[in-house]
Amino acid sequence: MPAMKVALAVAFSALVATPAIAAAMDAAAIASAEPSKKTLSNEKPTPAGVRLQVLLDRAHFSPGEIDGRFGENARKALRAYAEARQVPASDQVTDDVWKALQADARSPMTTYTITDKDVSGPFLRRLPSKMEDMKDIPKLGYTSPREELAERFHMSEQLLAALNPGRHFDRAGETIAVVDAGEGATPAKADRVEIDKVRQTVKLFDKSNALIGFYPASVGSEDKPSPSGSLKVTEIDPNPTYRYNPAYHFKGVHSRKPFKIMPGPNNPVGTMWINLSADGYGIHGTPSPQNISKGQSHGCVRLTNWNAERVAASVAKGTPVVFTEGVYPTAAR
Numbered sequence: 001m002p003a004m005k006v007a008l009a010v011a012f013s014a015l016v017a018t019p020a021i022a023a024a025m026d027a028a029a030i031a032s033a034e035p036s037k038k039t040l041s042n043e044k045p046t047p048a049g050v051r052l053q054v055l056l057d058r059a060h061f062s063p064g065e066i067d068g069r070f071g072e073n074a075r076k077a078l079r080a081y082a083e084a085r086q087v088p089a090s091d092q093v094t095d096d097v098w099k100a101l102q103a104d105a106r107s108p109m110t111t112y113t114i115t116d117k118d119v120s121g122p123f124l125r126r127l128p129s130k131m132e133d134m135k136d137i138p139k140l141g142y143t144s145p146r147e148e149l150a151e152r153f154h155m156s157e158q159l160l161a162a163l164n165p166g167r168h169f170d171r172a173g174e175t176i177a178v179v180d181a182g183e184g185a186t187p188a189k190a191d192r193v194e195i196d197k198v199r200q201t202v203k204l205f206d207k208s209n210a211l212i213g214f215y216p217a218s219v220g221s222e223d224k225p226s227p228s229g230s231l232k233v234t235e236i237d238p239n240p241t242y243r244y245n246p247a248y249h250f251k252g253v254h255s256r257k258p259f260k261i262m263p264g265p266n267n268p269v270g271t272m273w274i275n276l277s278a279d280g281y282g283i284h285g286t287p288s289p290q291n292i293s294k295g296q297s298h299g300c301v302r303l304t305n306w307n308a309e310r311v312a313a314s315v316a317k318g319t320p321v322v323f324t325e326g327v328y329p330t331a332a333r
Contacts (some may be wrong), residue, residue: 011152025050025068025162025316027109027177034092040070045159049074052093052178054108055101056081057181060204060213062307065289066179066202067156069289072291073216076201110180111154111264116172119145127266127287128305129246131253140264140287145169151265153178154306156290190314193233193283193303193321197226200293201281202301213314216293218286219303226301226323227278235275236312237265245280266307272308276321283321284308 017153029047033039045068053063053074061081078097079089087096124143128134128165140147146169150157155178160169163177190204190212197219204213220226242261244253265271270285285305286292292304303311 027107030109031107033268035070035098037092040093042069042071043120045069045162049296050159051108052078052101055104056180058104058106059101060187062215062309062310064216064292064304065156066154066181066258067290068162069211074092076199076216077214080201080203080211084211084214106180108179109177111175112149112178114145114149114169114174114176117170118148119170126265129269131261132255132259134261134268135249135259137262139262140267142265147167148265149176149178149304151289154181154304155179187310187313189316190319191310193315193319193324195226195283196326197228198325202303202311204308205312213310215303215307215311218292218294220300227276227281228323228325231276231278231321231323232280233274233315233317234277235273235317235322236315237273237275238312239271239311240267240269240273240284242268268298269273269303271307272305272312272313274308274312283311312324 025045025047029048033051033054035048035049039046041049041200049068049070050066052070053068054064056063056074056077057066059081059083059285061077063077073203075091078091078093081101082089082097085097085100087094103257122139122141124137124141124144127143131259134140142151146157146160150160153160158287160178166176167176169176188206191207192205194203194205195217196203197200200217200219202215202217206212229280241263244255244259244261246256246258261267265285266287269282270287274283276282281300283301283303286302286306289304
């Protein structure tokens with residue numbers, strides 16, 4: 001009996017702790033959070049983690065998917081932002097960097113009322129895991145309103161759910177809390193794109209060689225590495241149809257005949273294709289934003305859909321795209 005009482009006590013403690021965690025992750029807590037070693041965590045989302053990611057994302061130094069965790073993608077964005085501000089790079093938020101980020105005084109949070117269009121679909125029942133199984137689907141849409149809304153606001157589905165306990169994402173008229181990742185100014189034009197195959201990053205530079213944008217990426221794989229040297233943008237194709245060539249010999253794809261996959265955010269190349277001057281290579285979106293910089297690509301440069309769209313807005317036909325193989329830096333701590 002004593003053991004059973006202990007087990008019940010532990011279970012009850014876990015139940016009451018969960019709402020407390022959710023309650024702390026609200027708009028007021030996020031708006032007032034100050035990032036530090038104590039308030040940032042790679043293990044769980046925190047209000048400070050959300051605020052930091054939102055401010056970096058607005059500045060076009062993307063942490064990838066905003067999930068509230070101070071993971072490697074957030075650290076990459078932080079180091080790149082420090083580089084752009086010409087202050088010492090660090091894996092921690094320095095006073096100089098935080099002061100610069102806070103120049104954007106808008107609230108990191110806002111509310112959004114779900115519309116009829118948001119929930120009208122059509123939605124996929126499930127996203128096939130194999131490319132061959134996608135070829136007969138008329139549109140590679142979202143699998144749920146929650147996935148659609150999370151991507152619209154650059155968020156993970158888990159963070160969206162944590163910010164809205166008890167809310168129904170498939171119900172028009174429901175008002176939800178979301179991060180405000182909206183950009184203030186039109187994206188600056190890039191004079192050059194630099195893709196680092198080791199660091200798994202994409203950087204945009206203007207004519208003065210100033211760093212104006214940063215995005216974590218999945219770049220190539222062992223079986224199909226990305227190209228080297230300097231290429232150029234040859235085409236920008238929003239909402240692309242994906243065309244598979246059996247000569248690519250992608251791992252896990254067994255078709256000996258070409259096939260195509262219709263457009264949609266869950267298309268293998270997402271909502272944007274930026275074609276490069278090497279056959280079969282490009283910069284593109286993804287159906288799996290949570291895996292960016294944590295997995296491999298089929299040789300191309302994979303970004304979140306929203307970041308692929310940002311890059312597309314900054315480049316043009318003829319923009320140089322340089323592939324490098326830098327050594328991963330050790331930041332000051």
